[in-house]
Amino acid sequence: MRRRIPEVFLGIGFIGIMSTLFLGLNWAPSVSIDAFESPAAQRIFYWHVPSAWAAFIAFGVLFVGSALWFFKRSPFGWRLHVAGTEAGLACGLMTVWSGCVWGAAEWGTPWDWTDVRLNTFGLLTLLALFLVLGRQSQPDGVETRDTFSTFGLYGFVLVPFTYIATRIWQIRHPGPVIGAGDDGGSLQSSMALVLLIGALSFTIFIIGHMMISMRITHLEQRLEHAQKRLDGGN
Amino acid sequence: MEGTNYLTVAYLGMIAALAIWTWTVVVRSRSIETRLEAVESSIGIDVSQADVIATQSTDGTQDDSTV
Numbered sequence: 001m002r003r004r005i006p007e008v009f010l011g012i013g014f015i016g017i018m019s020t021l022f023l024g025l026n027w028a029p030s031v032s033i034d035a036f037e038s039p040a041a042q043r044i045f046y047w048h049v050p051s052a053w054a055a056f057i058a059f060g061v062l063f064v065g066s067a068l069w070f071f072k073r074s075p076f077g078w079r080l081h082v083a084g085t086e087a088g089l090a091c092g093l094m095t096v097w098s099g100c101v102w103g104a105a106e107w108g109t110p111w112d113w114t115d116v117r118l119n120t121f122g123l124l125t126l127l128a129l130f131l132v133l134g135r136q137s138q139p140d141g142v143e144t145r146d147t148f149s150t151f152g153l154y155g156f157v158l159v160p161f162t163y164i165a166t167r168i169w170q171i172r173h174p175g176p177v178i179g180a181g182d183d184g185g186s187l188q189s190s191m192a193l194v195l196l197i198g199a200l201s202f203t204i205f206i207i208g209h210m211m212i213s214m215r216i217t218h219l220e221q222r223l224e225h226a227q228k229r230l231d232g233g234n
Numbered sequence: 235m236e237g238t239n240y241l242t243v244a245y246l247g248m249i250a251a252l253a254i255w256t257w258t259v260v261v262r263s264r265s266i267e268t269r270l271e272a273v274e275s276s277i278g279i280d281v282s283q284a285d286v287i288a289t290q291s292t293d294g295t296q297d298d299s300t301v
Contacts, residue, residue, distance in 0.1 A: 010256055017252070021245055025238075041241055047248065078287075090255060094248060101244040140287055212259055219266040221287075226273040 006211035013205025020046055020198035028194045041105035048098040050198035052121070054206040055091035058084050059124060059159050061210060062131075066152030069145055078145055079217045081152055083210035085131040091206060092125030117165035117173040120158050127155040140224075 024046030062084025068077025099118070100110035112118055131148055138144045165173075 007260060010260070014252070014256065018249070021249070025242070025245075043241055044244065047245065094252075097248065098244070101241075105240065142287060145287065209256070209259065212263055216259070216263050216266060219263065219270055223266060223270050223273065226270065226277060229277050230273070 006208045006215065009204050009208025009211065011208075013201050013203075013208055016197060016201025017050075017205060020050070020194060020201055023194045023197065028191050029188060041102050044098050044102045046194055046198050048095060048102065049195060050202035051091050051094040051098065053199050054202040055088055055095055055121075055124070056159060056163075057203060058087035058091055058206055058210065059128075059156060060084075062088055062128075062152045063156040063159075066149040066156075070149040070153065075221075079214040080210075081145075081149060082135065082217045083213035084152070085128050085135070085148075086213050087206050087210050089125065089128035089132050090209070091202075092121070092128055096122060096125055112173075115173050116169045117162055120162040120165055124155065124158045124162065127151065127158070 024043050028043065028046065030042075061080055065077045065080025065082075065084050068074040069081055070077075103112070104110040131151060135144070135148060
């Protein structure tokens with residue numbers, strides 16, 4: 001039963017995500033028509049924000065895993081690094097894609113090269129893509145792991161930079177609606193509830209994915225070791 | 235209404251991508267698990283020796299420190 005915990009997390013997370021979408025489309029109130037070019041498209045917010053939240057969790061895991069490998073040579077750290085890159089790439093792509101859908105409907109363009117947050121988040125996603133593709137194309141070894149861990153460590157600088165970007169330079173991406181300041185934000189309670197369910201669901205889902213990714217990495221290492229033994233190595 | 239349809243299509247695309255990704259990962263995990271159980275049971279390997287790179291790296295560090 002313990003071996004199936006990641007699958008349980010994935011199942012609960014997936015049901016939660018579906019529930020969030022249902023509530024976001026059918027239950028949450030619509031925004032002011034005057035304030036938005038495309039009020040219906042605003043509902044993608046219930047997917048976009050939780051997936052960005054999950055991406056930040058994944059990039060945090062990537063940073064911790066990179067540090068554990070680089071400084072402690074921890075096999076657990078390397079598995080965290082691998083899980084963080086894959087989860088970060090998936091959540092990053094979901095965030096970018098949903099943002100582009102909203103941008104196309106609201107701004108008339110899916111991307112703005114002058115907006116700081118869009119571009120720093122895009123760079124984070126590209127970093128995750130580089131790490132996933134690089135690891136798959138390079139032979140596994142200490143140098144390879146050190147190189148990718150270094151990228152994981154330095155790349156994390158983009159996370160706080162992305163977080164504060166709209167507080168410093170609000171160009172096109174909307175500013176913070178939660179924890180924005182003393183007024184408690186601009187969200188209605190029902191909207192905040194759906195958003196909270198979404199954030200929880202995405203968190204559970206991405207934890208399940210990272211657990212299963214760590215298990216796969218461990219199994220692959222065991223399989224490689226077993227194959228070497230079969231071939232007459234150590 | 236057109237905007238809602240557009241949004242629904244975008245959502246369905248993302249849900250399908252999530253479902254496919256999850257399914258692929260779970261199937262891959264189970265497939266490797268089955269293969270590994272068969273191989274390991276036939277040659278008797280200790281699980282703690284799985285990450286050869288980490289073991290070699292730690293050994294190398296210890297060797298370096300003795301030089």
